[in-house]
Amino acid sequence: MSQKYKGKYRRSIRRPGWDYCNDGLYFVTICTKNRVYYFGNVIDCEMHLSGIGRLADKFWNEIPDHFSGVQTDACIIMPDHVHGIIQIGNVGMLHATSLRDCNTGYHAMGKISPRKGSLSAIIRSYKSAVTKHAHLIDPCFAWQPRYYDRVIRNYEEYNRIRQYICDNPSKWLGMLHTSS
Secondary structure, eight states: OEEEETTEEEEOOSOTTOOTTSSEEEEEEEEBGGGOOOSEEEETTEEEEOHHHHHHHHHHHTHHHHSTTEEEEEEEEOSSEEEEEEEESOOGGGGGGSSOOOOTTOOGGGGTSOOTTSHHHHHHHHHHHHHHHHTTTOTTOOBOSOOEEEEEOSHHHHHHHHHHHHHHHHHHHHHHHHOO
């Protein structure tokens, strides 16, 4: 589904037909604007957080305190992005993240403002909290306007994504060389 944005159309990166209030596991990547290294640096395959990086980590871990039925799982704060898994509701046996379409409760206002308890509302709140406090350290701090997500469909995918998150710092130098 496309939406008009500053005179241009852009394609939605959300899963078509999926209700992001559904119980499920979601792999999320949130990047800083222009991929600026606000969160620290990887040294000897280990992430060393800056002050803003510590804020990003702190507020990630506090997400469950602000959203009923939401848990955080594996997370890594990298120099210019955050990878993490968010669990909404009960995902026993990952039944909720099957490939079925779930249009329940869809309404037009969802295009303007995320629904309470949805993945978008969680990410918006997280980015807002980090930004507010980060501006006390560096007034130039900014996020990219959007974020990336993937609905985790089964245990194999969950384990692969979790391992990817854990391995991210050790692969950082290699990723930098391949992206040049």
